[in-house]
Amino acid sequence: MITANYIKNEYIRRMPSAFCPGCGDGQILNAIARAIDHLKLPRNEIAAVSGIGCSAWIPSPYLRVDSLHTTHGRPIAFATGLKVANPKLKVLVVSGDGDCTGIGGNHLLHAARSNVGITVIMVNNGVYAMTGGQVAPTTEHEYKTVTTPYGNPAFALNVSEVVAAAGASYVARWTTWHMNQLIRSIEKGLTKKGFSFIEVISQCPTYEGRILNMDHIQMLHWFRDKFKTDEKGVFRIGEFVDIEKPELTDELQKIIEKVRK
Amino acid sequence: MITANYIKNEYIRRMPSAFCPGCGDGQILNAIARAIDHLKLPRNEIAAVSGIGCSAWIPSPYLRVDSLHTTHGRPIAFATGLKVANPKLKVLVVSGDGDCTGIGGNHLLHAARSNVGITVIMVNNGVYAMTGGQVAPTTEHEYKTVTTPYGNPAFALNVSEVVAAAGASYVARWTTWHMNQLIRSIEKGLTKKGFSFIEVISQCPTYEGRILNMDHIQMLHWFRDKFKTDEKGVFRIGEFVDIEKPELTDELQKIIEKVRK
Amino acid sequence: MIEPGEYFVEGDLAAAYGAIKAGCKFFAGYPITPASEITQAMAELLPQVGGKFLQMEDELASISAIIGASWAGIKSMTATSGPGFSLMQENIGYAAMTETPIVVIDVQRAGPSIGQATRAAQGDVMQSRFGSHGDYENIVLSPNSVQEMFEFTVKSFNLAERYRVPVILLSDAEIGHMMERLVVPESINIIERKYAKTFDEATKYGDDLVPPMGRFGDGLELMVTGSTHKPDGTRDTGSPEIQSSLVTRLVEKINKNRKDIEDWEEMFTEDAEILVISYGATSRPAKGAVIKAREKGIKAGYFRPKVLWPAPENRMSKLKNIKKVILPEMSLRGYSMEIEKMFPGKFVHFPKVTGNVHTVSEILKKIEEELR
Amino acid sequence: MIEPGEYFVEGDLAAAYGAIKAGCKFFAGYPITPASEITQAMAELLPQVGGKFLQMEDELASISAIIGASWAGIKSMTATSGPGFSLMQENIGYAAMTETPIVVIDVQRAGPSIGQATRAAQGDVMQSRFGSHGDYENIVLSPNSVQEMFEFTVKSFNLAERYRVPVILLSDAEIGHMMERLVVPESINIIERKYAKTFDEATKYGDDLVPPMGRFGDGLELMVTGSTHKPDGTRDTGSPEIQSSLVTRLVEKINKNRKDIEDWEEMFTEDAEILVISYGATSRPAKGAVIKAREKGIKAGYFRPKVLWPAPENRMSKLKNIKKVILPEMSLRGYSMEIEKMFPGKFVHFPKVTGNVHTVSEILKKIEEELR
Amino acid sequence: MKALEIKIDKNLCKGCGICVDVCPKNTLESSNEVNEYALFYPRVRDLDSCIVCRLCELYCPDFAIEVKEK
């Protein structure tokens, strides 16, 4: 049986992390490391790319692989270049909900559309945590945050649905309560030829907790009780898409072969 | 019966346009003007916002209303500010497929999500026309363009589906063959409280024509024959979404009232 | 709302107060350290005065939205820091080209790139004037206290409305996050926009080169474009003369009105032999050091541009007796090119890029060293 | 592929040829006049040499992608014009901070904002150095012929790899769209990247201040970040010393190696009394005018920076006999601050912002006027 | 309804032929006449056949055709 200690020694660059007590980001790090281990992927064949945000710190510096900690919103675009330049790399993007769908929404859309073979793990904590608890594109209507003190006038984006509509090869949503399912999905994502997207509903006790008026244990229980595969809308979890279609770097390779022969 | 001459005198700033012979952009201008006329909207209550591209020239300078010709990709963001600043205005965005979903995709996503009460008409000619026929996010897989000389390695975005998934109040897709339906949808869009999105499949004889190897008449016939309400994927036309939900500027007004009382 | 009186607040909050007092009714922004406190304050304050706040999807959208709102006749602002300021550059140029009054606050942090988000720097000085492509001029203000965060924000709106330009309030993490006394005065001078009542009026300008601005919804059927355009707004992307006359006017609009816009503070300059030029947070210890130097009998002077761009070149060019000019700043580049240009052969750069402001004694020591 | 020999091509195409010859294997870009021809040529050429081309969703993505690719050990480039160049600024700063070799071509057009897309200008000179927030230095080259579009593109790659900086090839619509003879030589000097073979190697640098670069996939477990970081890549957003030493090195890396990087051309400078300084397209008529002036017995000289940043300051500061310096350029701002700084009291600006290059006779006339 | 006249504005018409194509009655036809931009504008083949449905006006991208009713 795989022990946490083995995972830590093998895949974690350093601990303790800078995450708050009870933050889901540590769980996601744990899940990523285990998925890599299950697949027996050599560490030098994995590259982690992240943007700016608490969740961007999951791989950088904690995951013991080459890591590119980029600008806010752009990790998917950086990752696309990295993947195209070296298709042998498994390129894993870890991005917050703000990073991935706020400032970075466009890159997400186009990575899904062009089906570039990278894996994006989006940490959905419903808030801009690193900057102090502002409203995110994933914050529910009327919720109060420091930038929506009278309630959010906008609505939450159903990210996985949008990514599915944009053409991704693999889309799944889990919560930090669903550790085993999450690990399994990350494994699937990393082995998928095309673009894979895994949304993780995660707890941010410090800021999301303030909005929801819950502590991290309450949040985990809420994840357990409320998020179901047969739920609707943002509460639906599970695998949404799992298809095969031509992957971008493969297509580029085919072009080269076609042109050069 | 409404004559084109009346429409021209009432709503068109100047003719001839700079569009190529047979370009669908002129038809769309015609449709917009007629929709405004059908609704008996005073011209000073309409503001047109567009980005950069051939289709951005439809309202600017041709439509005789206040027009804001913005930077490439940003018209929806400009329009959001304009609408919030003066909710009485009917704010109409006309945007090319590249403008709207290439560089501007993120604003589209968030305008739909936040349900701001603007109307976006996206001209889908499957190409970057103004800059000379480069691949667009709406170009089909393997099509040859000047930047995909060996075939498009990526896939076309099903824009209306994505906008629907993002939360728009009204989504419809028509072609320049479906003039009456298009006009009806623009009317519905302009009267809709929330965010409305109308995709118009349009012919660009100059560049799209080169890609498809069709002239504009052939393209119109193709639109007529291939695009159906019961088709699948990008060939499906019709109304995709038509719902009511709280609109952004209304919500902001409610906040003001709540705070001030 | 924000009664006249005394407050003890941080600089960011003072800027938000200033905006409200100046009549700002729309703010679109995106969180970023160390400017988020302005954004958060505006979210709270605006609805109280009937204004509207939007957190946008990014900084590109934020600046676009405030330009849009400005054309609806609403005073509008955004606030950001380096990374967001870089993203706003394209549309700062658009605002300059379309002569749209907007206020952008850049609370500078230690860069380049992500750098150190909570720490102070003055590395965006050149960017605040040259960050967008092509030829344009804007106005950049540099506050050095919480009180000035308030006052200069008001002034930014006034200048923006007066000259139809984007105005940048260039602050830094030190001033933005520092707490100090703020006195909100009873009465504040507010400049309101001159509106064109007809289409024709909107196409003409007088000696000040500033045409009155049309407003969307007034029935003028305006044509606004970031492309080269004739005075009536008609796009013209081929004529050499239209390009030349438009761009020249946009630049001259600022140059011609320099006297009205330039602003600075000086002390002991009449007989100074060594001059300390400084701005923003750094100008506080700089002034302190000059005072200390005088106490020691050193003929030191102090000169502080409050408006960085356009620079007070007229005044600086008259400071002839100076033998040496020291520019302490929290940047390796900052304002140095401008000051070196104005004081060739006399210029001594004194950068500090630790994220900390210079101390009085550091600058005093430098003055003494340079005299040796 | 691109055999040595003679071609008659436009500048944009020559740049693409140069990139291919330099070993560029990845291009990510977004169409924009007048740079689209580079993009289109790369789309066509790259697969022929086993390279890859991507049209991205925008310029933000384009520059991000080439930085990502560079870390995989692939020489990468993008090309754009003003509006896109403005959008790239945030990540040009990121490339500077992470010391990523990339080449960005900016084919300048008449601005600000959308301006006149097909017409030439030189308004991005300051932006090319100061467009991103914070303190950094990069390298900017300015070609004045189709041949130099080729040669300077090769040189841009060489400098980028040598110094681990973003290099900007600052061209303009005139040179980009002009057709002229191009000679592709038999052998071309190519500088290849120095790779670190161990993690440790990647954290150390010698006198040139340039550490060898790690490559993703080599098992070094690199940490790359745009945040302030220690030499080993560990993020440190609180320490004054780390901030100061990193940023100072990034700037000094260019300053210290100025002698190797600076590049210029000069003529008749020994005895010149009036000097015409010019770069890019404008330097062609400028040189012609100086030759004509000499024919008329005027002691005119010609000086042309080929590398705009770092500017050839050492050389310029030695041009002592000069009484007047004329800077003709297609901008109201352009390079003027630098030249005014170097030649205080002697500086005469001669801008032309019609979208057209100066003519020989215009510059000659200006020389004669200034002598009167 | 009957048409009194069908006017094609030579300075606006770009000769795209869309009107000819959409006319349900074949009232219009292409011509070999060019305007000053070297574009071939259409002409009326058979005025009487026109049912004044104004589809030509609806589809014309250039506001170049005008059907006058009797």
Place this chain on the structure above:
Amino acid sequence: MKALEIKIDKNLCKGCGICVDVCPKNTLESSNEVNEYALFYPRVRDLDSCIVCRLCELYCPDFAIEVKEK
């Protein structure tokens, strides 16, 4: 399977109590002991009850708990 020892690394544990919550056997409990960051780390209530399912290890965000098997 039986646990030999359950080690909680005081320097890593942030006292979040997630391990206590997810343990199906109530093997762990909260304590009042704080580490140097003033965080209360959990303690073993009943070692024998542990079934070495390692859910605590799987859920611990900080790699702070280690279950040693007999």
Place this chain on the structure above:
Amino acid sequence: MIQIRIGGWAGQGVVLAGTILSQTFSTVLKKNVVMTRSYTAAVRSGVTTSDIIVDDDYIYDLMITEPNVMIIMYQKTFDRYIDLIKKSDHVIIDSTMVKNIPEELKNIYKINASEIAEKISNPRISNMVLLGAYAKITGHIPIEALEKSVRMYVSKRFLDEDIKAIYAGYSL
């Protein structure tokens, strides 16, 4: 000129204490005051400080150079600033949180602030206890002025306990 550093750990109310104390000097006592804060980018945890400079004159130096007073609420913070503590005129610590004090340091006011706070309502108002103690020990501010500042800043809900806390600290 008075220079005060309040140092603690994220979440201990360091900035609140600093603000109330600064406001006492500024708004109540009409002195010139500059307060700066420092914290790492990690929102999560770490050493947090409030630095207060008080002067009758305009304040030029924005950085604390030689603190007269160090109010320390946490062991790690104490360790980090040991050099400044040695040079300071007054050092006031929360002795519940700072236990490890080098022998040679004699002149330290040890206030069991957290315990006192807990007795009043909860340990989170230990910062207020320390402010009260500061008023007493240094004599820089009358306790009434401090009370006034607390009343200006603190919301009704917490006002009573905070006032109790400053007086508890003052009466030690």
Place this chain on the structure above:
Amino acid sequence: MIQIRIGGWAGQGVVLAGTILSQTFSTVLKKNVVMTRSYTAAVRSGVTTSDIIVDDDYIYDLMITEPNVMIIMYQKTFDRYIDLIKKSDHVIIDSTMVKNIPEELKNIYKINASEIAEKISNPRISNMVLLGAYAKITGHIPIEALEKSVRMYVSKRFLDEDIKAIYAGYSL
């Protein structure tokens, strides 16, 4: 120095003609050549020009100042450049497209290029006919050099008709 402007309407092959002519001078005849193009941002339609400067020396002026030769393919272009046409040494027009010529202008070579082109294959190669005529009229280039340039540039599919067209123009 020779300065040539070829002026026409978008789509008439103005740039192609300019390129082939420039290449004749540059690659075949080893002269220094600069060719610039101008067109409006409207991709759609409008006046298009190719300006060619040829010199034995290095070329400093990038703009045409006093054209020696004007080759005009379209009436609107003719009208626009009437001033330059008046000053030019040689004016060559496609008389099928340019009909409206002021009386006073005598020295104009009227070539019915479009008609000739149509006879060979289609009017789109009228530009090649005009190049042939240019070679004959000005004597600036041997027709063989022009042919060489055409062979270097034009793809096989169109080569025959283009060669025919230049010789047709040359033999007028």
